[in-house]
Amino acid sequence: STMYAGGALGKGPEHYDIVSKGMSDMGYFTATWTPGRFPLTDVLSLAAWVDGKDVATEIGNAMYERVLKKEFPGVKMIELNGCIQAFMWTKKPVKTLEDVKGLKIRSPGGHQTNYIKALGAEPIFMPLGDVYMGMETGTIDGIVTCPPLIISFKLYEVAKHAVVSTFGCVSEGVIMNAESWKKIPDDLKPTVDAVCHNPFKTTGGLTRDVYKKMVTEITDKKVQLYNLPEKEADRWYEKFQDVTRKWVEELEAKGLKAKEVVKMYNEECEKRGVKVAAFPKEWR
Structure with a gap:
């Protein structure tokens, strides 16, 4: 396999299309950098006390399954996450x-x-x-x-x-080209999902524990x-x-049913002990 680092294939806002159109099999993209294209996915970048990318990915993946998958037709979502608190x-x-x-x-x-x-x-x-x-x-x-x-x-x-x-921060994640995903043998697909569905938990990078060390x-x-x-x-x-x-x-x-989506996001955050500072009090 060949890795193209940074903007080798194109600028940040182009990364989603680079993968979806097949210039790359897999890649990291930032939804926030293309305003209006993934409108509901920006819920993941609301101000919330997320102190680990492992937690952010759990929340993002849950939101993808509940409602956000509608915004990503034609690609294989490997993982979706909001960022850690800024x-x-x-x-x-x-x-x-x-x-x-x-x-x-x-x-x-x-x-x-x-x-x-x-x-x-x-x-x-x-x-x-x-x-x-x-x-x-x-x-x-x-x-x-x-x-x-x-x-x-x-x-x-x-x-x-x-x-x-x-x-809060930005909404981002890893996608795979749909045709590239189809080429992976069916018996190996569950392994790819298991390893990549929460890469931060898999690798131990930018977890809650690592975050605390960084602040120190x-x-x-x-x-x-x-x-x-x-x-x-x-x-x-x-x-x-x-x-x-x-x-x-x-x-x-x-x-768009944005209020309903924000309420879902708050629910997924609360399940993981995360408070959404930007969640309107009267919506509870």
């Missing part, structure tokens, strides 16, 4: 909504862009590889992302403060993590819930 990482301390107002914050896209706007900050789009320089020069004041990327890009050197919060590694780099007091956190998450209400209203106007 914090807000900044050059200067942030402790209140008032501190956030006017800051330029790099966004991964999707719901996170609207969360950043809702807090009164300005979402900025730039490649992750440019964030270090952007923060160093003051082009941006911070970034919303998950701890693993802070380590991978050494952003702990320029972002010395973080608000322990959840901005970051604090060892002298990054100050700030936990919002309950009343202040409620101010932030009420705004996130408003984003959910608006998003659902827009999708319902297009005939």
Whole structure:
């Protein structure tokens, strides 16, 4: 087999089509990078306290089986997941909504862009590889992302403060070309499913235990993590819930049963001890 790393076959938003059209047998794709194409799948990127990719994949796979498979005709879904919770990482301390107002914050896209706007900050789009320089020069004041990327890009050197919060992240997964899947012998297909259905659990990568170690590694780099007091956190998450209400209203106007899907997502999260901060209180 041949592996094409990163963007060797095309840019991130093209990865789904690269596989579905047969340029590659299997590949990782990010649904959030093609806005409007997988509208309900963005439920997986709502702000929730998901602290391990193994858990995110359990939730994503469950949602795929319950309702999201309708958005992925013609491909074999190997696994579907939301990402682990993203914090807000900044050059200067942030402790209140008032501190956030006017800051330029790099966004991964999707719901996170609207969360950043809702807090009164300005979402900025730039490649992750440019964030270090952007923060160093003051082009941006911070970034919303998950701890693993802070380590991978050494952003702990320029972002010395973080608000322990959840901005959710992106919806993503692994798909296989339908024809390529058919070529696998039927007696081997269950093995592929068993090994790949939750690759993070299979490999032990980015599990809840690994995540905790990463957070410790970051604090060892002298990054100050700030936990919002309950009343202040409620101010932030009420705004996130408003984003959910608006998003659902827009999708319902297009005939999609978005509210029902958000309720399903909350159920799957609660089964695994995960709280969805962006879930409107009145929908419980």
